[in-house]
Amino acid sequence: xxxxxxxxxxxxxxxxxxxxxxxxxxxxxxxxxxxxxxxxxxxxxxxxxxxxxxxxxxxxxxxxxxxxxxxxxxxxxxxxxxxxxxxxxxxxxxxxxxxxxxxxxxxxxxxxxxxxxxxxxxxxxxxxxxxxxxxxxxxxxxxxxxxxxxxxxxxxxxxxxxxxxxxxxxxxxxxxxxxxxxxxxxxxxxxxxxxxxxxxxxxxxxxxxxxxxxxxxxxxxxxxxxxxxxxxxxxxxxxxxxxx
Amino acid sequence: xxxxxxxxxxxxxxxxxxxxxxxxxxxxxxxxxxxxxxxxxxxxxxxxxxxxxxxxxxxxxxxxxxxxxxxxxxxxxxxxxxxxxxxxxxxxxxxxxxxxxxxxxxxxxxxxxxxxxxxxxxxxxxxxxxxxxxxxxxxxxxxxxxxxxxxxxxxxxxxxxxxxxxxxxxxxxxxxxxxxxxxxxxxxxxxxxxxxxxxxxxxxxxxxxxxxxxxxxxxxxxxxxxxxxxxxxxxxxxxxxxxx
DNA sequence: TTGGTAATTTAGTTGAGACTAAACATAGCG
DNA sequence: CGCTATGTTTAGTCTCAACTAAATTACCAA
Numbered sequence: 001x002x003x004x005x006x007x008x009x010x011x012x013x014x015x016x017x018x019x020x021x022x023x024x025x026x027x028x029x030x031x032x033x034x035x036x037x038x039x040x041x042x043x044x045x046x047x048x049x050x051x052x053x054x055x056x057x058x059x060x061x062x063x064x065x066x067x068x069x070x071x072x073x074x075x076x077x078x079x080x081x082x083x084x085x086x087x088x089x090x091x092x093x094x095x096x097x098x099x100x101x102x103x104x105x106x107x108x109x110x111x112x113x114x115x116x117x118x119x120x121x122x123x124x125x126x127x128x129x130x131x132x133x134x135x136x137x138x139x140x141x142x143x144x145x146x147x148x149x150x151x152x153x154x155x156x157x158x159x160x161x162x163x164x165x166x167x168x169x170x171x172x173x174x175x176x177x178x179x180x181x182x183x184x185x186x187x188x189x190x191x192x193x194x195x196x197x198x199x200x201x202x203x204x205x206x207x208x209x210x211x212x213x214x215x216x217x218x219x220x221x222x223x224x225x226x227x228x229x230x231x232x233x234x235x236x237x238x239x240x241x242x243x244x
Numbered sequence: 245x246x247x248x249x250x251x252x253x254x255x256x257x258x259x260x261x262x263x264x265x266x267x268x269x270x271x272x273x274x275x276x277x278x279x280x281x282x283x284x285x286x287x288x289x290x291x292x293x294x295x296x297x298x299x300x301x302x303x304x305x306x307x308x309x310x311x312x313x314x315x316x317x318x319x320x321x322x323x324x325x326x327x328x329x330x331x332x333x334x335x336x337x338x339x340x341x342x343x344x345x346x347x348x349x350x351x352x353x354x355x356x357x358x359x360x361x362x363x364x365x366x367x368x369x370x371x372x373x374x375x376x377x378x379x380x381x382x383x384x385x386x387x388x389x390x391x392x393x394x395x396x397x398x399x400x401x402x403x404x405x406x407x408x409x410x411x412x413x414x415x416x417x418x419x420x421x422x423x424x425x426x427x428x429x430x431x432x433x434x435x436x437x438x439x440x441x442x443x444x445x446x447x448x449x450x451x452x453x454x455x456x457x458x459x460x461x462x463x464x465x466x467x468x469x470x471x472x473x474x475x476x477x478x479x480x481x482x483x484x485x486x487x488x
Numbered sequence: 489t490t491g492g493t494a495a496t497t498t499a500g501t502t503g504a505g506a507c508t509a510a511a512c513a514t515a516g517c518g
Numbered sequence: 519c520g521c522t523a524t525g526t527t528t529a530g531t532c533t534c535a536a537c538t539a540a541a542t543t544a545c546c547a548a
Contacts, residue, residue: 014534033495033496035494043535043536044536045495045497046538047537048496049497050498050536051535054534066495066496067544093363093366097366099363107363110358114355118343118351119343122343123341125341256505258505278525288507289527290506290526290527291507297527298504309513309526310512310525
């Protein structure tokens, strides 16, 4: 359900892919150059330039030649819609088909271009208006707002810190599979131990099991610091917990 | 899972659509002329001719100029794969999202081009290797065999006949919505009464309620004749024979 | 200020897949 | 047997989205 129901056939799959790429590049850095865009899209530089020209003509972005590119409101809206579709599909496939987390991205990459407003409404109904996908990435709302919470990664934690895994934004299937075997997916509670000096590997406890992981991997795990609401070990009734 | 894993990017969405259209036209009539194909695809005749030339070059069909077109084994295999995808998506969306039957076709029309072997396997697992979609249309098996059972429609039944609805192959949403309100979807048990002469409307009982329907609508309802296995109502009311 | 290098854009080509207009077969009828 | 209507194919053009090669701009260093 979108204010401007955008079922223009004017917006091809290709255009959607470019806008999404530009949006994510814009999020994670300054000016978006055509070379960066070309690399991300796996095309030659002139192909990116000519698509940029088309997108500018369509009012999706502003282009300062030789400088870079910036999405307009219209362009951002479509990019966010595609990202919403992507993450809704991931959440739905995980929920309904138990598709393992390492396969979700590849499937959603194709499905994101094919989600009608009607089907989206059915998903939202069944999933209960989810706010995050299985990687912990925020799902933009239908009106185009995104939760912009920024989490530190495990390497930012001090020795002895407790934290809860919130996001594993990697798209590398092997990495995600490994994190799954380690029980380090969103929601997991961990305690960090810094045993090795000189930026060595980190030790962390999850599910009561100790794991030693490299810093590169640790950098892919975004956490919310703080002791999780401790479950009472032995007896009294479960206290209710509430995140604000 | 396909013997020949066909993830050629050689086969575009457009090619898939043409092959599927040719397959269904071939099923329901003799020679497939380019004009018929053009009409079905909503394109001008020369567009169909040039696509036919491409498909022939790719070995998907044989073309006898001015005569018609016939799918090769290769072409049929892809058409059946797309039809399998279409019907699996319909079954899945109905199962997992409760998408109403009148919306299924439109959604599956887009999704059928986007179903990986992996996702297909997940669906088959969750749905229990379904043989029919919610319209009662047979789902081709992964190796390309199709249940070719042919059912008569309601207008073929004699007065007083009992039957079970097996297929409602229409793609008209309004018609399907109406059939749903009448309780005349696949699986429903009906009893036919011919009250009106001269090929007038038909009266049938489903769920213990009498409905009067026109012959045009009745022609869209394919049934398996015979009394359904009657559950013992109250007592030795009417003992019915079971179907094999 | 000027050159050189790297990034970017322009120019020109290609293949899909659509279109219209025109040429060409086929079949039915006199 | 030939004419004509209808259906089909050919010819030529258009847009999208890619490519390579060549020209242009930006930036940095001397």
